[in-house]
Amino acid sequence: MIDRIIQWARRKSPWILHFNSGGCNGCDIELLSLLTPRLDVERLGILKESSPRHADILVCTGPVTAQTEASLIRIYEQMPSPKWVIAAGSCSCTGGVFSGAYNIHDGVDNVLPVDVYIPGCPCRPEAIIDGVIQLLEKIE
Amino acid sequence: MSRITIPIGPQHPLLKEPLSFNITLEGEKVMDSALRLGYVHRGLEKLAESRSFIQNITLFERVCGICSHIHTTTYCQAVEGLLDLELPRRGVYIRMLLCELERIHSHLLWLGVLAKNIGLNTVFMYAWRDREIVLDLMEEISGGRVSHAINKIGGVRKDLTQEQITKLYSNLPILLKRVHELLNIVENDRSFMARTRGIGYLSKEDVRRYCVVGPVARASGISMDLRKDSPYALYDELSFEVVTMDEGDVWARSLVRIYETIEAIRLCEQIVEKLPAGEIAATAKRKVPTGEFISRSEAPRGEVIYYVKSDGSQSPARVKVRTPTLTALITLPQQLNGLQMADVSTVIAGVDLCIACADR
Amino acid sequence: MKTLFMIVVFPGFLSIAGLGMAFHWIDRKLIAKFEGRLGPPWYQPLADLIKLFAKEDILPRGTNEVFALLLPLASFAIVFTAGFYVLNLSQTPESFKGDFIMVIFLLSLPSLFFFLGGWTTSGVYSILGGNRSLLQYFSYEVLFLMALSGTSIASGSWSLEGIRSTQENGLPFVIPQLMGFILVMAGLIGKLKRSPYDIPKAKSEMIVGPLTEYSGKKLAMWKLTEFVQTVAGIALLVHCYFAGLWATDSIFGILLFIGLMLLLQFILSIVSAIFARLRIDQLIDLNWRVFIPLSLLQNILIIIL
Amino acid sequence: MTIHSAFQELEKRMNVTYAAENDGGLNEKQVVLQAEELLPAVQILLSNNVYHLSAITGVYDKEHLVLLYHFWQGEGLTLRIVVDGKANYVDTLTVIIPGAAFYEREIAEMFGVEIRGLNTSGKMFLPDNWEGEPPMRKDKPEKTKIQMEDE
Numbered sequence: 001m002i003d004r005i006i007q008w009a010r011r012k013s014p015w016i017l018h019f020n021s022g023g024c025n026g027c028d029i030e031l032l033s034l035l036t037p038r039l040d041v042e043r044l045g046i047l048k049e050s051s052p053r054h055a056d057i058l059v060c061t062g063p064v065t066a067q068t069e070a071s072l073i074r075i076y077e078q079m080p081s082p083k084w085v086i087a088a089g090s091c092s093c094t095g096g097v098f099s100g101a102y103n104i105h106d107g108v109d110n111v112l113p114v115d116v117y118i119p120g121c122p123c124r125p126e127a128i129i130d131g132v133i134q135l136l137e138k139i140e
Numbered sequence: 141m142s143r144i145t146i147p148i149g150p151q152h153p154l155l156k157e158p159l160s161f162n163i164t165l166e167g168e169k170v171m172d173s174a175l176r177l178g179y180v181h182r183g184l185e186k187l188a189e190s191r192s193f194i195q196n197i198t199l200f201e202r203v204c205g206i207c208s209h210i211h212t213t214t215y216c217q218a219v220e221g222l223l224d225l226e227l228p229r230r231g232v233y234i235r236m237l238l239c240e241l242e243r244i245h246s247h248l249l250w251l252g253v254l255a256k257n258i259g260l261n262t263v264f265m266y267a268w269r270d271r272e273i274v275l276d277l278m279e280e281i282s283g284g285r286v287s288h289a290i291n292k293i294g295g296v297r298k299d300l301t302q303e304q305i306t307k308l309y310s311n312l313p314i315l316l317k318r319v320h321e322l323l324n325i326v327e328n329d330r331s332f333m334a335r336t337r338g339i340g341y342l343s344k345e346d347v348r349r350y351c352v353v354g355p356v357a358r359a360s361g362i363s364m365d366l367r368k369d370s371p372y373a374l375y376d377e378l379s380f381e382v383v384t385m386d387e388g389d390v391w392a393r394s395l396v397r398i399y400e401t402i403e404a405i406r407l408c409e410q411i412v413e414k415l416p417a418g419e420i421a422a423t424a425k426r427k428v429p430t431g432e433f434i435s436r437s438e439a440p441r442g443e444v445i446y447y448v449k450s451d452g453s454q455s456p457a458r459v460k461v462r463t464p465t466l467t468a469l470i471t472l473p474q475q476l477n478g479l480q481m482a483d484v485s486t487v488i489a490g491v492d493l494c495i496a497c498a499d500r
Numbered sequence: 501m502k503t504l505f506m507i508v509v510f511p512g513f514l515s516i517a518g519l520g521m522a523f524h525w526i527d528r529k530l531i532a533k534f535e536g537r538l539g540p541p542w543y544q545p546l547a548d549l550i551k552l553f554a555k556e557d558i559l560p561r562g563t564n565e566v567f568a569l570l571l572p573l574a575s576f577a578i579v580f581t582a583g584f585y586v587l588n589l590s591q592t593p594e595s596f597k598g599d600f601i602m603v604i605f606l607l608s609l610p611s612l613f614f615f616l617g618g619w620t621t622s623g624v625y626s627i628l629g630g631n632r633s634l635l636q637y638f639s640y641e642v643l644f645l646m647a648l649s650g651t652s653i654a655s656g657s658w659s660l661e662g663i664r665s666t667q668e669n670g671l672p673f674v675i676p677q678l679m680g681f682i683l684v685m686a687g688l689i690g691k692l693k694r695s696p697y698d699i700p701k702a703k704s705e706m707i708v709g710p711l712t713e714y715s716g717k718k719l720a721m722w723k724l725t726e727f728v729q730t731v732a733g734i735a736l737l738v739h740c741y742f743a744g745l746w747a748t749d750s751i752f753g754i755l756l757f758i759g760l761m762l763l764l765q766f767i768l769s770i771v772s773a774i775f776a777r778l779r780i781d782q783l784i785d786l787n788w789r790v791f792i793p794l795s796l797l798q799n800i801l802i803i804i805l
Numbered sequence: 806m807t808i809h810s811a812f813q814e815l816e817k818r819m820n821v822t823y824a825a826e827n828d829g830g831l832n833e834k835q836v837v838l839q840a841e842e843l844l845p846a847v848q849i850l851l852s853n854n855v856y857h858l859s860a861i862t863g864v865y866d867k868e869h870l871v872l873l874y875h876f877w878q879g880e881g882l883t884l885r886i887v888v889d890g891k892a893n894y895v896d897t898l899t900v901i902i903p904g905a906a907f908y909e910r911e912i913a914e915m916f917g918v919e920i921r922g923l924n925t926s927g928k929m930f931l932p933d934n935w936e937g938e939p940p941m942r943k944d945k946p947e948k949t950k951i952q953m954e955d956e
Binding site: 183370447460467 | 831832833856857858859860862863864865873875877879880881883902903904905906907908915927928929930931932940941
Binding site for chain 3: 005006008009010012013036037040042043045050051053054056078080081082
């Protein structure tokens, strides 16, 4: 019973932390536009938190550059469990158009365990919502 | 008083992109600041040398997600210059239309970020709500909200249909009205002015010494706009004003950007009215002849310069990109010195940073 | 058994916490409406809190764990006690002569603990945010006390009961002391660290200030403290300025009481939606040059008249 | 035209290897100079009110590394500085144009060119743990030749 209540709470209150690990801004502004009147994800309980310690879901955008790799791991470790990672955008899934550049470690999954991949360059805001919802369904 | 150094970034709510900014504080006063770029450095210029001229359009679209269209436009202009290609007028007009729509989108986005940083969440929401109108128009025209993929060497991919023109006619006046509402806030709201007036001052002389471009330079009284000074595309056929102010602070930058948004909406209307008939793209030869070309254009944040060198092979021998943010970044330590900690966010938002552009 | 029920359920822990969550939801919903958004569903604060309680609790190295646990607990207990006093509509059995002063004192403690909470976790933002909240503390706390004491001067009593009964015999204090009411609202906004007084936890520069390094249960305690503090602060103002409008023991009276609380919450929400965040020097300037002299003037007027 | 007068003065007063208005190679005016002539040339530009430095490009002209200083004042003017392969340095412009600092650091990091008088400690664009050659540096021709002989 208590487990079910906790599961319900987790599904209803996913707080996300956004980290751009080296992307082009495209996915970032689409992610930010989730907060705004047209899509308003607060109605689903999604809040964009600013401290890793408060967040449940880490949303990465962009490929992982050599310089952000350490910060990315550190942010992930600062998050209290249970925690999940979403790779938003083609770049953070596979490296996308930047794949093969000298400073890029391709996708986020080379660094962190990724739960949901959202393809698209840039991924549409609706797709990000769908990704979060799919992740929430996975929580059960 | 003891000094304390606080690291801003790489992950910080104030920055949408990773950037490391170490600020030394004495109490609440900023004494020193040190900048470290390179978190978004992907090595695009190197990567461009291994891709073909056509593949590079896709690549340079992703230099920056906010001003993606201006990057491809400038790149295509350079390659077209190398090919010595005459562009059909309709194609150039559609290009300019998207450039101006993108300027509106970028400035509204920026106003939202500034408002959010000074704690005016409501204005952030309003500005981004109005920005959706532009995004819809751009999606209608090009198929993409943020990346448009409409440029190709020799022109554009998609034509404007009559339906789209009607939509532009009906939505641009709405947008103009909304932007005037936002202008009213920036111009008259006391709490907005209290946080932005006199903050981040740059004199005319500073702007010259640091080679600053775009709205930041124009807010300090330097009239520099490549659309006017050395018209590229077909900007010489359109009439618009270059907005300048003399205050040189964040408030002046806000006003300059909003007036520019209004000018951009007018430009869009003009473009649609004057839209010539005919082809939208010229056929380009596959092989790019040897040569060098410098292409400049006015992005929402200022002058973008592309240098393309071809050695006659499939891919360019060198592509150099210089984005406007790099010029603005260098002024940050000077703008910040002696300010309060709370003003750091205002100043950083005020110059409209795009780290992805600066790092490439 | 009855005492236990009173402490845990009504009018104790559960109902005060529930009321706090309800008001937090109303606040978020109102702000969302002002911003043209839909806003969260009604169960949102509850889901947030349950989730936080079920989360892992980690603290950075070098934190004094005892203090990090005690501070949120203590501040929650304190605001809860304050809430217990001011939310009791009818005659409080525990009421005594100086409870007005005690409630003010209890409501001012959490800010101090907030500052200490920042200092125990050794993050840079926590410390800086803590410093800011202490700087702010001295300006709004004086304002709050000065402006609110107008009511007790006018009624000549230092107990909530005395203040209430004076108003029941005459006009509610909001009418003769409108200026004081406005000033005390400003003080309350500072106390609750809401925008435009949200300098200690200004999201764009301080991340979340002292709370930056807290997670899980401790964060939930801090949040709950904030919810209850809001409700207690609002209820205190209703007591001090609007008493006499409701009958203490009828259903209608309770509804009116809650209605007045909602009105104050509405004012708080709209203020935070329309003003930009103040800078710390602007805030201190405003408080010491304008607000505090005004509240002093008001008190002098009350004494003379 | 400020650019025009600056161009003429450069031609007159400097030891110019090559100067062209527009020769099909580059679509803007360009002046080819040796590395040690950079500072006096920029002084001439500044005295002619050409103060906007748009960018510094490092590019390989056949085997030689060349730095292009793109100036702009209504129209473009490019100073083409041949960086000698052996000495591999240029003087910093930051003493007269402080805005050049980031461009020069980029050149220093990407091409390994020494910028005399510029503090280049620490990295600006490359990751902290970057090891090996500057990324934009193409293999030195002598090296390639030796390798080819070995084969």
